[in-house]
Amino acid sequence: MLTSGSAESAFGLAAQADRSQMVAGSEDQILVTGANGFIGSWVVRNLLARGFTKIRCLTRAASGSANLDRIRAEFGASSLEVISGNLLSREACARVAEGMAVVYHLAAGVEKTFPGCFLNSAVTTRNLLDAVIAAGTVRRFVNISSLAVHSNAQLRRGAALDETCPIDTQLVERYDPYAYGKAKQDEIVREYGRLHGLPYVIVRPGITFGPGKARIPGRVGIDTFGVFLHLGLGNRMPLTYVENCAEAIVLAGLTPGIEGEELNVVDDDLPRSREFLRRYKRMVRRIWTIPVPYSLFYLFNFAWEKYSAWSGGQLPPVFNRRICKAYYKGQSFSNQKVKALLGWCPRVAMSEALDRFCAYAQERVVKA
């Protein structure tokens, strides 16, 4: 079992300048929604390592609590209170929000449809926020969004995509239900900030990767008909290793004076898509890949989009120019703001993070 001090040292957490000024202390109550998820479970680990002793974890009944069970075994944590519930229930929201000082809202709807994503991102967030406002105890609400909500339509290839870029207002035309749900969720959080004085911070992770997720990120390419179409080529991948990302999220909930800020989280030394793929092939498995130049893929998206419209949706517009630009045009990414405001620095270097991911993916391949 790890004590908080030894855990902190084991996790190599950056010492905070002055803990007394933090938004919450170790005795304050913290709520983590989506706590059993990929990022959520690392947020819980990070909080435990920082010595927080009253962490309420909300999980969906159907998703179980396997990750949290492992954490409990690891930390011997009596500090965790695991509650199973659905944020679509206002009663469940009221129950979990009561007495909380900081809320980390990671629960998200990952579905294929617009109404599904909207329901499980926007409506659930509204329910939780109503409960948070009614509870009246929350000093920081950390809303986890996604880098995908930004628009890069006006950016040149290679230009920096950062917090100054606008939010995409054409996510329906982009046929991107997940980003649509997240953008609407963010709108609601901002509205509650404006109308109810909600002290919020919005965190937008890039592609979160690490042990627990073995798949090659979609920005690298698409695995279809037994062939991997390599679409990312020389593009930088906006990766953030799950432990690093979790630490940024935790700090967003604790760092004073950043209410209303919106922070993009990506790691340092972002690899290019072909570097990522090369390492994957070397360490995980050989796959047959076909490089597809951006201009060719853009043309394909254009043709698909036109056919979809002309045929009355006989093929849904899953490929279209907007989504092609958003994910494959190729931008650079900045983490200056998140570093400046949170004092955050990715603890796990990119090379090490990629090795850990590949080792996990390789293990999965062997098991399969």
Added chain:
Amino acid sequence: MIRAAIVGCGKMADQHAVQIQKISGAKLVAVCDVEPLMAKQIAERFRVPAWFTDVDEMLASARPDVVHVTTPPQSHLEIGKRSFEAGASAYIEKPFTLNTADAEELIDVANRKGVKLTAGHNGQFTHAMNQMRRLASDGFLGGRVVHMESLYCYELGDPAYAKALLGDSDHWARKLPGSLLQNIISHGVARIAEFMTGENIVVSAQAFPSPFLQEIGQSDIIDELRLIIRDENATTAVFTFSSQISPTLHQFRLYGIKRSLVVDDDHQIVLRLNNKEYKSYMRFFVPPVTFAGQYVRNLARNVGRFVRNDFHLPNEAGLLTLISSFYKSVEDGAPLPIPYREILLTSRIMDAAFEQIRVDRQERPIQSLSLDPRAADPVPVEASRVTKGRPIT
């Protein structure tokens, strides 16, 4: 011009909105959901001029000709009745109502108010089903229908997905009289109801949770159902619902007195089973060639439709056909796409099946099926249970 409105702005509402917008002479004028965010989001995405959170307000303000009810079935009766009272016809998603009594009440109110209704059995209107219907009405079967087989499968996916899907005991589908089955089987049962000619139907049900569900601790859910159905005219049918059959099949077989038809709805194929005698060994050589010819003609038909932008996925194509036909019936007085008799018969068959399941589970709660192959016959089959049938009148 048909002025359409949708009540219930979840996933099904999206599918309806897409199809309504394809119909010339129809306009989606309003959407409504008790959850304002859901109503607003669909209105924004489909550029619907008005959204509401109150059905009565929507009916009074938007004055739709047709209301599409895509809420959970627990509210179908109430919303349907309110729509009829306001002078609107209604397309009510499946499962149509909680039970036959509610279905009868809805039809009664619609008749009294001089409006129309239909049930969301779009599975009956895929291209393949339409072709089968045309062949049957053109006399291909050579007389009456003797027997039907309706196979309707559902894929639960991997254990984690199935657990997530089934694990929420608060989900509205779990609270239906027929639980999850009621939400899924109506497409397959409606196909049988269409060709049943009698009124006195006897239904025998065998139902149980699959070993897969038992393994993941969901043995209170039934995902395997077999029905034997018979009417007083000696027309019989077998309905099979399974989450375990692979591949996930959706087929319908219509056996006539002279010839028969097979519909493979997954691949939009219709096969004619002709009654032709061949001499000696020729019966092993000629029919495969004629079947190959039929498959080629099915391919040509599907490709032709695709090229003409008239194919679409089966459920979408069925939905468009059903909505269009219903609008035509409302607007021009054309016959209803689904006669009320069929809607009621579908409901009665399902009621009878669920009642048998309920009584059987009371009499003999589901035992845990042993998955150990060494275990001897884990659930003894009683002869009486096989032959037992309950007439529904």
